[in-house]
Amino acid sequence: MDAVSNSADTALRARAARVVPGGMWGHLHAAKLPEGYPQFFARGEGAHLWDVDGRRFVDFMCSWGPNLLGHLHPEVEEAAERQRRMGDCLNGPAEVMVELAEQLVAMLPHAAWAMFQKNGTDATTTCLTIARAATGRRKVLVARGAYHGAVPWASPSLLGVTAEDRAHLLHYEFNDIDSLRAAAREAGDDLAGVIVSAFRHDLGRDQEMPTVAFAVAARELCDAAGAALMLDEVRAGMRLHTGGSWELLGVRPDLSAWSKAIANGRALSAVTGAEWLRDPAARIFVTGSFWCGAVPMAAALATLRVVQRDDVPARIERLGRMLRDGLAEGARRHGLGLRQTGPAQMPMVLFDDDPGARKGEVFCATALRHGVYFHPRHNMFLSAAHTEADIAAALEAAGHGFAAVAAT
Amino acid sequence: MDAVSNSADTALRARAARVVPGGMWGHLHAAKLPEGYPQFFARGEGAHLWDVDGRRFVDFMCSWGPNLLGHLHPEVEEAAERQRRMGDCLNGPAEVMVELAEQLVAMLPHAAWAMFQKNGTDATTTCLTIARAATGRRKVLVARGAYHGAVPWASPSLLGVTAEDRAHLLHYEFNDIDSLRAAAREAGDDLAGVIVSAFRHDLGRDQEMPTVAFAVAARELCDAAGAALMLDEVRAGMRLHTGGSWELLGVRPDLSAWSKAIANGRALSAVTGAEWLRDPAARIFVTGSFWCGAVPMAAALATLRVVQRDDVPARIERLGRMLRDGLAEGARRHGLGLRQTGPAQMPMVLFDDDPGARKGEVFCATALRHGVYFHPRHNMFLSAAHTEADIAAALEAAGHGFAAVAAT
Structure with a gap:
């Protein structure tokens, strides 16, 4: 150049x-x-x-991440355009919200329900809120160095962040069962959940798939504590497995956070969850002006159908x-x-x-x-x-x- | 029916x-x-x-709120469609991001710069982070009963929220200068800023425009403390005044949070700010997968031009x-x-x-x-x-x- x-x-x-x-x-x-x-x-x-x-x-x-099928993918664009001519941001959702939730529930063995947001960070934050609402507890275990968003509780930068924003996070090393158990012991009877990336994809270091033993240990630890296992699929979602990335390991999360690729570039995120978390998910208050936007949902429905079909x-x-x-x-x-x-x-x-x-x-x-x-x-x-x-x-x-x- | x-x-x-x-x-x-x-x-x-x-x-x-010009407004849709055919979510912003920031800076007397997000909550949260980064302080004064978003620090529901999520908020009564000053005294030398809605629009109660005396007192209090006056324009923005809602009062904020109407229904929010907050705004880490999406920005540029022209x-x-x-x-x-x-x-x-x-x-x-x-x-x-x-x-x-x- x-x-x-x-x-x-x-x-x-x-x-x-x-x-x-x-x-x-x-x-x-x-x-x-x-x-x-x-x-x-x-x-x-x-x-x-x-x-x-x-x-x-x-x-x-x-x-x-978002561009999964290619820019201007004809099937996605056609579905989005059809919805745009009807309506995007209305006084409530369009039918496509239900179709999209049905599609996710059908695709994802772990999921009994879905709800939608805009940012990946909205989805991970909503997962934490649901886990805390469900358990009445506060502590969440997070892998050291993992990226789960760019808001005070999760940001990789501490500038403008207060200590209290992270008061209830405890850290473990990815793929290190002992460190996970030690963090859980530290949480004691205040453990709301464990959040874990679909695989380790920290900036500037070698990636790591979770071992089956680690995934199973995380699952068992959450089951024993009555805590929520939260899978952050924001980056990996729909690139590893159409049923959720941990289907490769035979371990199912209680909550998954999705974004990036699910609408092939249009702004959408989603939380999917297990039956036992349906009621707390309905009782917390999370919302956004554009969360019902029907065009990104139509794009997502088309994207997921192509992902599965092809x-x-x-x-x-x-x-x-x-x-x-x-x-x-x-x-x-x-x-x-x-x-x-x-x-x-x-x-x-x-x-x-x-x-x-x-x-x-x-x-x-x-x-x-x-x-x-x-x-x-x-x-x-x-x-x-x-x-x-x-x-x-x-x-x-x-x-x-x-x-x-x-x-x- | x-x-x-x-x-x-x-x-x-x-x-x-x-x-x-x-x-x-x-x-x-x-x-x-x-x-x-x-x-x-x-x-x-x-x-x-x-x-x-x-x-x-x-x-x-x-x-x-978002539908300011009417659904399927021809000028907005044409601008969005032109951008869509080129590209929406790319590896970086399109030219329209610069044009949109220039438009906001030209329209808003308080603003030297703009940055963009998806949700109104992203914008209000970013304002708090910038204020804290700029001042190295933690306390933020919030009007009792005001709505600034649906994340733990701001949510109207406490379910799934921890006490620490709100540890550094202090409350005042809207339009009550004494209560504002009392809250500032309580913050002492830890006052990062004051957030205030463009006007009082709490659920289920009479609305209230800010008095000039209240707006001036908030401005003076922030000036004296070196704290940031943050105007939440998410709901009111572009419906009261094209230069910002407090132009009606002759008082200018340091930071404003915008969303809802600025892109006539497409998902976009913005923070605009004064010169002294440019550097901290550049140093904090805030981001999102879709924050550079060019189609909502093209829609916003068209929307703002119509808002001003008409x-x-x-x-x-x-x-x-x-x-x-x-x-x-x-x-x-x-x-x-x-x-x-x-x-x-x-x-x-x-x-x-x-x-x-x-x-x-x-x-x-x-x-x-x-x-x-x-x-x-x-x-x-x-x-x-x-x-x-x-x-x-x-x-x-x-x-x-x-x-x-x-x-x-």
Whole structure:
């Protein structure tokens, strides 16, 4: 990328710096990415993105999760458009809310009911509130380093957060049964629940699938205490298994929090739950002005039907494995140590001996110049719109990236 | 309405009861409305709604605020559709985010910057986090009985909420300067800010505009303490004044929280702020998967341009006054004491001597049978799509309602 080619992005960043604090907020801030990455995007189609300077990328971030079927997926867009012409934000829900809840209950063996929100954080926060309402207790066990949202109780930053916002959280290590039991002992008879990510996908470190033993221990611990096992499916949901990610382990949660991919990019989240939590879920007060919006629900219903019909998790796992195998081969060819961890459909690619992910940054910046959008520290995402040709293009760009890393 | 005419709604409620806790959640639950009110809606157009049984209503709830210009407003829909064809949820924002922030900064004299979220609650919570980050203090003064969201720190229900979630809130009475100062004294040198609704619009009680003296006292108190004055515009925003509701009082907040009407029904909220809060706003971590969604931003930009061009607050105030005058006349004719309080464009209509709003329920249920959707306890909303014919229809239906109340 030469200095001229990103002039539209540069100009927009300058305008943004005047009217948006820091020019951008949160996880989509391009300052956290290697030089050359665009901040602003013009267009998306399938698995491809165009930035405001007209550069086209094969995209492996998928909007950081939401883009599961591809941008402008015809079946999703048609369902959304049909609902839009009738009504979106009305004085109450449309029929599609019931259809969507029925669809989730039919798909998810753990779920007797569903309710809907906008943000993943709304869903995780609602899970905690339901668990506390159901048990009359306060303590919630959270894995150290796990991300469950960007509000005071969950935020990875403590700035503007008070100690009381986290007063009733106790921490355990993911996949460490002893630490989970120790945290439960500390909670004593005040244990409301355990929240756990579908798998460990913390920023900048190797991913980890939960062991069956850990999942079973979490389930048993909650059963013994009468506490709620809460699965945070916000990031992983519908990419690992259409019945819920822990179906792979044979363990069912009491509550699951969903968002990101369930409406293929439209703003929606959901909590699904077991029968024993139906009544407390009905008695707590949670709401939002747009939570009944019918268009995102229509998009979600269409998305979930496609996910199930086409077995999207299997499709993207196969593509993810092609990518993973190709990357492993490319790294070997250049004599580079590469760690690829977690599910293939949500790749995490980290270089050995790479403090600060400097190698990762060179690799990604180089691949970007060859038209492929990777991330050096965060897990990536496959979509059903990716093709074998996209994987081939990614591996070719990755080859340039490995060469650049090997040359440093 | 006879028993047969709401059969589709009844059937959907039965289906919903199986898959949604309580059949519905939050403020849109029809159980809080008089008998005969539908839970489910099929269609919206302008200021009119159709329920799933084909009944048409002139609507005065406006989706509880969001519907400011009318459902399917052509300019808003065209802007949203143009953006949708390009991209909505991408790997970063689209140009429209900058344009929208520029528009808000241009419209709002208090604002040097803007940032965007999904829920009104996201915006109020972000305000508190910014105030705490900026001051390094914890206490926030909140008006007793005010609604600022449905998360643990703000929820009107304590079920599932811990004491610590509200540990740093101190309460004052709206429009009561002494109580505000007393709360500030209690906060001492730990005062981060004061949050206040644009006007008092608590459920089931007379509305109250802030007095100039109260607004000035809040401003002076915050200035003296170096604390942030936070205006909750979620409900009132863009209905009272296009420059912010407190422009009517000549007092400017440090932070404002916006949502509901700003994108005419699409999911969006915003925080706008003064220059001295730009840096802390950039340093806190707040984010969401859909916060950069470009379609709601395109809708918001179109909405705000129409609001300003057509001086929507003036238009809906005029229509609201027609409604208010007509209702007052109708109540007088039937010898009924009626209190209509707050801004005319957000009507609150309460009967004298009416514990539990029983008269209000009879009035509303009767008006509903005559095709007009009122609310017996909550403030209502005018939209720019309402016409004089709609007001005339409302007054005719209200006449039947008053007669029914007089006959009880």
